[in-house]
Amino acid sequence: MDKKVLVIYYTQSGQMGEIIDSFTQPIIDEGFSVEKVVIKMVDNYPFPWTGSSFFNVMPDCVLSVPAQIQPFTLKETKYDLIILGYQPWFLSPSIPSNSLLNHPDFLKVLKGTPVVTISAARNMWLNAFERVRKSLQDAGAKLVGNIALVDRNPNPISFVTIFYWMLTGKKERYLNIFPKPGIDEQEILDTAKFGRAIAFRITMEYWESLQYELMNLEAVHIKYPLMFIEGKAKIIFAVWAKFIAKRKKKEPWIAAFKYYLFIALFIGAPILLILDMIFIRPFFGDRIEARKNYYLQLN
Numbered sequence: 172m173d174k175k176v177l178v179i180y181y182t183q184s185g186q187m188g189e190i191i192d193s194f195t196q197p198i199i200d201e202g203f204s205v206e207k208v209v210i211k212m213v214d215n216y217p218f219p220w221t222g223s224s225f226f227n228v229m230p231d232c233v234l235s236v237p238a239q240i241q242p243f244t245l246k247e248t249k250y251d252l253i254i255l256g257y258q259p260w261f262l263s264p265s266i267p268s269n270s271l272l273n274h275p276d277f278l279k280v281l282k283g284t285p286v287v288t289i290s291a292a293r294n295m296w297l298n299a300f301e302r303v304r305k306s307l308q309d310a311g312a313k314l315v316g317n318i319a320l321v322d323r324n325p326n327p328i329s330f331v332t333i334f335y336w337m338l339t340g341k342k343e344r345y346l347n348i349f350p351k352p353g354i355d356e357q358e359i360l361d362t363a364k365f366g367r368a369i370a371f372r373i374t375m376e377y378w379e380s381l382q383y384e385l386m387n388l389e390a391v392h393i394k395y396p397l398m399f400i401e402g403k404a405k406i407i408f409a410v411w412a413k414f415i416a417k418r419k420k421k422e423p424w425i426a427a428f429k430y431y432l433f434i435a436l437f438i439g440a441p442i443l444l445i446l447d448m449i450f451i452r453p454f455f456g457d458r459i460e461a462r463k464n465y466y467l468q469l470n
């Protein structure tokens with residue numbers, strides 16, 4: 172079974188590494204050659220973050236400004252499958268993931284190759300996925316499957332716990348009251364089921380219906396309120412990012428964005444959701460369903 176699989180990803184906390192290990196184990200067990208490459212940045216992002224370093228990356232994330240990746244080697248010039256692990260930052264592919272998607276060595280192996288993407292987010296991954304999908308299309312890759320893991324706790328709760336995690340580096344229960352942040356441990360272990368579905372198809376090179384199989388295995392699920400909030404937030408983030416990028420003195424504006432984000436999430440979003448529930452959602456069911464399918468499927 173001389174099939175070659177490249178698995179490439181970035182991670183700060185190690186969460187994506189754990190996911191990749193469970194997810195790819197069935198592929199390794201089938202005897203395929205699995206090459207894992209972990210991306211490192213020349214100027215590494217701090218982990219844990221400080222409040223200001225966290226928000227400082229927002230404009231570059233949203234405006235897709237790539238940064239330098241440390242040199243990495245790929246053993247092959249052609250793979251039978253590429254698995255790309257990434258995480259959203261500010262509703263966009265993280266800067267390391269975006270930088271990888273612009274890296275000439277990676278672009279070379281992407282061309283004409285089937286790709287499965289796997290993301291691990293707090294809960295807003297749609298816009299980042301849309302952009303990763305576009306980058307893959309532009310590179311001539313064939314996206315054959317997508318898995319989007321999220322923190323399944325309610326949005327305001329995971330908003331609090333992710334900050335605790337990102338600002339302390341501890342993936343633990345904040346104050347012993349809040350749930351653990353990030354992807355649930357059992358769910359990480361269960362990603363092996365996606366690996367088994369993929370391993371089964373590698374020899375046959377049969378990718379046609381993979382995404383439907385992954386959808387049946389609950390690899391992707393969309394909550395309408397989150398899709399709604401993210402849809403609005405992505406437009407507003409883009410306005411902020413362009414505005415801040417043009418300022419000589421960025422700090423005060425980044426601080427303003429931070430306060431905006433808290434107010435938008437805890438006050439603006441609930442009001443908009445109520446208005447949407449009364450005036451929009453009842454009349455646009457088909458359009459909403461089409462939008463969901465646009466993100467659940469691959470094109």
Ligand SMILES: Cc1cc2nc3c(=O)[nH]c(=O)nc-3n(C[C@H](O)[C@H](O)[C@H](O)COP(=O)(O)O)c2cc1C
Binds near residue numbers: 292296
């Ligand atoms: C700067 C920054 C911004 C983030 N923005 C988002 C976001 O917009 N949506 C989301 O669901 N998760 C967001 N996250 C969470 C990440 O997607 C990811 O789950 C977390 O950073 C753990 O990934 P790791 O494997 O790199 O440790 C953000 C994390 C960071 C550090």
